[in-house]
Amino acid sequence: MLLPLVRTAFQGELLAWLYLHPEDEYPLVVLAQQFRVSPASVTREVDRLSAAGLIKVRRVGNLRLVSADEETIIARPLTELLALTYGPIVVLPELLSGVPGVEEAYIYGSWAARYEGEPGRVPRDVDVLVVGEPGEDDLYLVARRAEQQLGREVNLRRMSRGTWESTDEDPFLESLRSRPLVGLEIEGTGVA
Incomplete structure (x- = not known):
């Protein structure tokens, strides 16, 4: 209900975390621990957000590192919306x-x-x-x-x-x- 544009509270929290820490990359397992959700839930959400062009995923060996995509045209207004809501x-x-x-x-x-x-x-x-x-x-x-x-x-x-x-x-x-x-x-x- 904070931002009806996002599907779930977890999605809003994940996006807020990434966009309010734009200089950092996070392994999926760290995000699962941070939000106390299953690794499978993080993987599904990361896949959705990556396909939408909102986050970047970089592979280092078997590790997937996730960060906000600051190059998207909506990065600045999205960051502001996420700061105000989540x-x-x-x-x-x-x-x-x-x-x-x-x-x-x-x-x-x-x-x-x-x-x-x-x-x-x-x-x-x-x-x-x-x-x-x-x-x-x-x-x-x-x-x-x-x-x-x-x-x-x-x-x-x-x-x-x-x-x-x-x-x-x-x-x-x-x-x-x-x-x-x-x-x-x-x-x-x-x-x-």
């Missing part, structure tokens, strides 16, 4: 992984709802809950960098582990837990 799931984990004190992070609100398939307009902003004790200045810098890369407002809200695990009646937490949450895989935490 970009948060690519950009935010990378930025938050370098911040001390981040234990978990979740996208919530309208972006998470669209990602989970709820119909509606493309969200104007991205709301992110960060669990842990990161510094306010660090989170501010992450939000500004994310906004630059994603082309939209990014709102980061910090919450301590104790508050996050609390069973007290908190209207914000109750609302948050009753709606879609998209876990972000923060390097070093083992949480997704």
Whole structure:
């Protein structure tokens, strides 16, 4: 629902990953691990996208390396569309992984709802809950960098582990837990 032009969420995430990392090539097995899908699923999607001229595939021995095709006429607008739609799931984990004190992070609100398939307009902003004790200045810098890369407002809200695990009646937490949450895989935490 984030970008109805793509067939599946996996296709959108794969394209976003490749187009937002245009200088890199990825083996199929690494992409399967990255997206937690079967190698066969990656192979099928890579074959489709390659046939459509959206990605490049290069062979090195038995290894197939995949990258965005920056030479296609739609590369620039496609990159912008992917950053606006699937970009948060690519950009935010990378930025938050370098911040001390981040234990978990979740996208919530309208972006998470669209990602989970709820119909509606493309969200104007991205709301992110960060669990842990990161510094306010660090989170501010992450939000500004994310906004630059994603082309939209990014709102980061910090919450301590104790508050996050609390069973007290908190209207914000109750609302948050009753709606879609998209876990972000923060390097070093083992949480997704």
